Amino acid sequence: MQQNHQEMRSTPCNVCDGTDVSVLANHSRSGKPLRTVICNDCGLVWADPLPHNPRSYYEDDYRVEYKGTFTPKPKHILRAGKVALYRRKLLGKWIAQPKKILDVGTGGGEFAYLLKSLGHDVSGIEPNKGYAEFSRQEYGLNIQVGFIQDIQQPDESFELITIWHVLEHTENPCDVLTKLHALLKPQGILVVEVPTIEAICQSPKSTFHEAHIFNFNLATLRKLGEKVGFTEVEHKISKDGANITVFFQKNAAVTTNDKKLKIPGNAEYITNIVKNHIAYKHYLTAWPYQRFLCRMSRMMSEKCAIANFVSGKQLLDRLYA
Numbered sequence: 001m002q003q004n005h006q007e008m009r010s011t012p013c014n015v016c017d018g019t020d021v022s023v024l025a026n027h028s029r030s031g032k033p034l035r036t037v038i039c040n041d042c043g044l045v046w047a048d049p050l051p052h053n054p055r056s057y058y059e060d061d062y063r064v065e066y067k068g069t070f071t072p073k074p075k076h077i078l079r080a081g082k083v084a085l086y087r088r089k090l091l092g093k094w095i096a097q098p099k100k101i102l103d104v105g106t107g108g109g110e111f112a113y114l115l116k117s118l119g120h121d122v123s124g125i126e127p128n129k130g131y132a133e134f135s136r137q138e139y140g141l142n143i144q145v146g147f148i149q150d151i152q153q154p155d156e157s158f159e160l161i162t163i164w165h166v167l168e169h170t171e172n173p174c175d176v177l178t179k180l181h182a183l184l185k186p187q188g189i190l191v192v193e194v195p196t197i198e199a200i201c202q203s204p205k206s207t208f209h210e211a212h213i214f215n216f217n218l219a220t221l222r223k224l225g226e227k228v229g230f231t232e233v234e235h236k237i238s239k240d241g242a243n244i245t246v247f248f249q250k251n252a253a254v255t256t257n258d259k260k261l262k263i264p265g266n267a268e269y270i271t272n273i274v275k276n277h278i279a280y281k282h283y284l285t286a287w288p289y290q291r292f293l294c295r296m297s298r299m300m301s302e303k304c305a306i307a308n309f310v311s312g313k314q315l316l317d318r319l320y321a
């Protein structure tokens with residue numbers, strides 16, 4: 001660790017603007033070179049230099065590389081539909097009344113469709129043309145193709161914005177949250193979910209991969225929100241410890257004092273977790289075996305559920321009924 005300290009200058013930290021970094025890893029989960037650094041002042045973790053051009057990657061390549069398709073297959077619709085139901089539960093009181101909602105990174109549209117069927121006025125934005133077009137045609141959703149920075153919406157348009165597993169893929173999370181802050185009405189709620197760098201349920205060699213440019217923990221995500229004018233009102237951590245969901249409320253004040261953006265001890269804390277998450281310890285825990293069993297039982301139940309597949313809409317209507 002020590003020999004890497006300040007070895008190479010990095011782009012400034014997206015949370016605290018610091019440049020004092022240490023190298024956490026040099027390879028991704030696929031074994032390719034991927035230099036991952038941690039900010040010594042706040043603990044934000046990111047890939048430096050950028051492993052790909054985020055724009056062209058998400059417009060065309062991402063779904064194909066990850067799912068081998070330009071439109072969602074039945075099993076992906078089913079999985080995303082189940083995730084959407086989980087998210088509805090997670091949002092609880094925040095969606096009890098009909099609201100004007102923006103879902104950022106709508107994917108195949110499953111969650112936006114669930115919100116629509118609950119009576120909300122939903123808009124979405126999704127960079128992948130195939131997925132955006134599919135969700136418009138299949139569910140009649142109002143989805144713009146593009147990145148959030150390019151959205152055609154006046155400021156203060158929404159009461160609630162959700163952004164699930166998108167922020168870690170963006171090239172500048174601070175800019176993204178600033179944009180979302182502007183799009184929210186005063187006192188509006190932003191719900192951000194990301195994987196946490198503290199997670200140890202996955203195999204250690206899966207910790208870093210090209211698609212995740214940034215890796216947060218609760219402290220760095222909260223600080224980033226505060227930096228652009230949000231206050232955390234609630235947060236949730238998934239049962240397996242893999243994901244954090246933070247509920248932010250828009251306020252007017254913005255933290256500009258650099259000292260306030262540092263998070264003492266967080267870099268050491270995260271480095272410790274990452275360095276101690278090693279293969280032999282991981283395989284002595286129940287996590288890898290639970291994951292295997294879950295995957296097997298999921299495969300079986302999915303086969304039944306999509307046996308007589310007619311359309312995405314029909315599948316979700318049944319699931320959400």
Ligand SMILES: [Zn+2]
Nearest residue numbers: 013016039042
């Ligand atoms: Zn930092």
